[in-house]
Amino acid sequence: MEVGIRPAIIEDYEQVAEIYREVSELHAEIHPELFKKIKDFVIPSGEFAEILVKKDSIVCVATLNQKIVAFLIADIRSNFDKDKKTMHISKLGVSSKYKHHGIGHKLFEYLEQFAKEQSCSSIELNVFYKNEVAKKFYKSLGFGVQRLTLEKPI
Numbered sequence: 064m065e066v067g068i069r070p071a072i073i074e075d076y077e078q079v080a081e082i083y084r085e086v087s088e089l090h091a092e093i094h095p096e097l098f099k100k101i102k103d104f105v106i107p108s109g110e111f112a113e114i115l116v117k118k119d120s121i122v123c124v125a126t127l128n129q130k131i132v133a134f135l136i137a138d139i140r141s142n143f144d145k146d147k148k149t150m151h152i153s154k155l156g157v158s159s160k161y162k163h164h165g166i167g168h169k170l171f172e173y174l175e176q177f178a179k180e181q182s183c184s185s186i187e188l189n190v191f192y193k194n195e196v197a198k199k200f201y202k203s204l205g206f207g208v209q210r211l212t213l214e215k216p217i
Contacts, residue, residue: 066166068173071122071134076111078131079124079156086156106154121177125157125166133157135170139181150178152188171204 071079083106114120114136125133136154141147152174157167171186178186187209190197 065127066132066164066169067126068123068169069126071115071124073112073115075124075131075134076108079111079122079134080106080108082131082134082156082158083154085159086154121174123170123173123177125170127161127166132161133166133170135174137174137178137186139178139183147184148182150174150181150183150186152186155188167200168204 111122114122117138119139120137122134122136124131124135134154134156135152137150137152140149140151142149155167155170157170175186186206188201188206189212190201192198
């Protein structure tokens with residue numbers, strides 16, 4: 064299985080949106096208190112187009128036989144307390160048909176190289192506490208807990 068990783072282009076929108084739908088449905092199943100189950104929810108095409116040209120952002124896709132099977136969206140953030148830049152992953156999705164084939168690892172290798180080229184000192188992301196599969200995956204990539212967000216419903 065030869066997986067390619069490349070920067071996304073506007074023509075990738077429909078395939079990325081389909082994977083994004085899958086991710087949204089999974090989040091709604093794991094955290095129904097936080098996410099509504101909306102079959103047609105996708106990243107708006109205009110927002111996708113804006114991210115593609117944004118200076119400090121990266122959108123990359125994993126392809127297999129010309130088909131997009133995963134995507135990742137990240138942006139560079141500055142830390143105001145310290146003079147450092149961080150690559151922040153805002154969205155990641157792997158098609159359910161292609162999970163557990165190393166595709167997510169390949170996306171992260173690509174992103175890590177890009178982050179180094181941009182002089183970032185780390186990569187960070189948020190993961191919901193009930194998403195055990197994601198937490199195990201990120202741990203396998205070397206991620207550790209940096210901070211914990213607590214919430215009190217009112």
